[in-house]
Amino acid sequence: MQFIDKLNQATNNKYEFLRISKLNLDIGTSSLSLVCLLPEDISNDKFTDEDKKVVENFCRTQIPETFSLKIAFVKNRLNKEAIAKQVISFISSKYQTLTSQYDASLTQINFEGKKIVIDLYMSSPVIHYCENSGFKDKLAKFIYSQNCSDKVVVRINVSRTVDAEKLLEDRENVKYVDIGEIDIIGDYHYYIGKDIGRKPRYIDKYKKEMDGICVCGRVGEVKRINIVDKESPDRRLKKILFKFTIDDTTGKMDCLYFAKLRKAKKHEDDHGTGFVTCLDSLAEGDNVVIFGNYRHSDFSDKNELMVTKLALCKINFDSMEKRREDIKKANKIKIFQKPQKYEVDINENLLDMIWHCDYILNNKFIVFDLETTGVDVDNDEIIEIGAVKLEYGKIVEYYDTLIDPNRPIPKGASEVNHIYDEDVKNSPYLEDVLGFFMDYIKGYKLIAHNGNGFDFKILRRDCQKYNLPFENELIDSLTEARKILKHERAHSLQALCRHYNIVNRNAHRAYEDSEATAKVFVKLMDDYYSKENEEDEEGNN
Numbered sequence: 001m002q003f004i005d006k007l008n009q010a011t012n013n014k015y016e017f018l019r020i021s022k023l024n025l026d027i028g029t030s031s032l033s034l035v036c037l038l039p040e041d042i043s044n045d046k047f048t049d050e051d052k053k054v055v056e057n058f059c060r061t062q063i064p065e066t067f068s069l070k071i072a073f074v075k076n077r078l079n080k081e082a083i084a085k086q087v088i089s090f091i092s093s094k095y096q097t098l099t100s101q102y103d104a105s106l107t108q109i110n111f112e113g114k115k116i117v118i119d120l121y122m123s124s125p126v127i128h129y130c131e132n133s134g135f136k137d138k139l140a141k142f143i144y145s146q147n148c149s150d151k152v153v154v155r156i157n158v159s160r161t162v163d164a165e166k167l168l169e170d171r172e173n174v175k176y177v178d179i180g181e182i183d184i185i186g187d188y189h190y191y192i193g194k195d196i197g198r199k200p201r202y203i204d205k206y207k208k209e210m211d212g213i214c215v216c217g218r219v220g221e222v223k224r225i226n227i228v229d230k231e232s233p234d235r236r237l238k239k240i241l242f243k244f245t246i247d248d249t250t251g252k253m254d255c256l257y258f259a260k261l262r263k264a265k266k267h268e269d270d271h272g273t274g275f276v277t278c279l280d281s282l283a284e285g286d287n288v289v290i291f292g293n294y295r296h297s298d299f300s301d302k303n304e305l306m307v308t309k310l311a312l313c314k315i316n317f318d319s320m321e322k323r324r325e326d327i328k329k330a331n332k333i334k335i336f337q338k339p340q341k342y343e344v345d346i347n348e349n350l351l352d353m354i355w356h357c358d359y360i361l362n363n364k365f366i367v368f369d370l371e372t373t374g375v376d377v378d379n380d381e382i383i384e385i386g387a388v389k390l391e392y393g394k395i396v397e398y399y400d401t402l403i404d405p406n407r408p409i410p411k412g413a414s415e416v417n418h419i420y421d422e423d424v425k426n427s428p429y430l431e432d433v434l435g436f437f438m439d440y441i442k443g444y445k446l447i448a449h450n451g452n453g454f455d456f457k458i459l460r461r462d463c464q465k466y467n468l469p470f471e472n473e474l475i476d477s478l479t480e481a482r483k484i485l486k487h488e489r490a491h492s493l494q495a496l497c498r499h500y501n502i503v504n505r506n507a508h509r510a511y512e513d514s515e516a517t518a519k520v521f522v523k524l525m526d527d528y529y530s531k532e533n534e535e536d537e538e539g540n541n
Helices: 003-010 049-061 080-094 124-132 135-146 317-329 411-417 430-440 451-465 477-484 493-499 510-540
Strands: 019-026 031-039 068-076 108-112 115-122 151-158 184-192 210-228 237-247 252-259 287-297 302-315 364-372 382-391 394-402 445-448 474-476
Touching (some): 003 049, 019 068, 049 068, 080 115, 115 124, 382 430, 382 510, 394 430, 394 510, 430 451
Parallel strands (some): 252 302
Antiparallel strands (some): 108 115, 210 287, 364 382
16 A cells, blocks of 8 residues: 555545655665645645644654654645656656657646646557556556646547558568576575576566566675564564665666574574574675566665565576677567658648749758767767658658667767667667668758758768768758848757747657758748849849
8 A cells, every 4th residue: 555545544534635756765774755745725724734743643653763754845836847757757667668659749738627637649559558558547646646636637649640550661581589588507596485487587678567577687785674573572573674686787676575583593693683584695796586576665666576486596697698699680670660641730831832932843852850879970870860851842751760879879969859778779770771761862852951060971971881872962951041041140940940930849859850941941942032033123123
């Protein structure tokens, strides 16, 4: 039962408006700290100092007498931006597989009185899962726990930019998927239980609560915590809580085991308690295999493995590392994007104008943008390619794909473009898609904003690396903007969008920046040729 539920039960729901946004029980420092959220409009006579004392006294009943207690009472103002961040945090920590399947920029948060309504936009392949897996209820429960609202409603919508049948392209050479099992050398030496019949799997395979899992790894951070019997007159020792971590090189997992006591023989009493447990010999650096239940703890506010079986073992780390490298180089399952028909938003059809200049009407363009691991044109790698086809002054098609750079994405780059390692892990390598992209743009005039300074240089570099022709006519919309809008102080894409009243739905993402650049370019050319015609007419007169 969660902490707030226990409080409500003990006080006949007198404080059901309270929320616990942060709770930290630190056994190492013997302390409990928590932040209690109060509704913004609650008055001092509805929640008095006496009420605060009641909450504090209840908290003290939940922890040992020796523990210190710190409580902060904070009024909670419902804030759309804060709730949007909570949604992202929940999905990235509890449902990492969904992070690349929903468009965070389209998330809508609305308030109906004290009810929070959240609209998420997901790709077609995961809609059924979100509707039937309990995801919506769990997200609603989480947001409810973080905000003083009466109710939270989560609605799932289909993202306009993603379609299941169009996104996924099977490849004949995809034959192998790593199931994440680890080889153990030799026999087990059991400390707890017996007959662990399963092969241990990678720790990073377990992202959510699950019973009956089997993992292994190197033991670290071993702590022994004495649990005393509070009801006995002499407060005698009742059991020992063993708290430790295991690390299998794919990730770490926190483990807990409450060990029963037996009387020690003279040569066994290393801790001077007169008792021993089955885990007294467990030491940091030991290799162990564990069977247990992986569950969320209200006290630590994270998932922990409750151990039911444990054995010493010898892990074949060398074989595991080689296997991971072989898999990485071999046939990974990848998600391949295909070009998509562009669906015009009738509420923002900025390119559907009555008149366009001849230059726009008589030429075909592809506007593209690259997101990369940094700004070094010699060394940084492409992690996203976005492009739109511009014909007769209208966007008719778009192409967008993430790229696995085969190296970690720096934190600084992710903070700008919001593309993380998790997002690209099932994306193709550059060599898988660059040939297709160069065929796709063949015969079109190629446009990029600051292309001469960045995008064209990187594309030319990679074409040379993979021996691909790059023969397009190149147009830098930044250069054109500086020539045409001489009196404007700024010519960044953001500044030009403001100048022409164009909305960039998700700045610093390749597809959205390409879309915005295309709209800006049409406006620039129409302005330029309109002024040129006016000057010609004045000269003739």
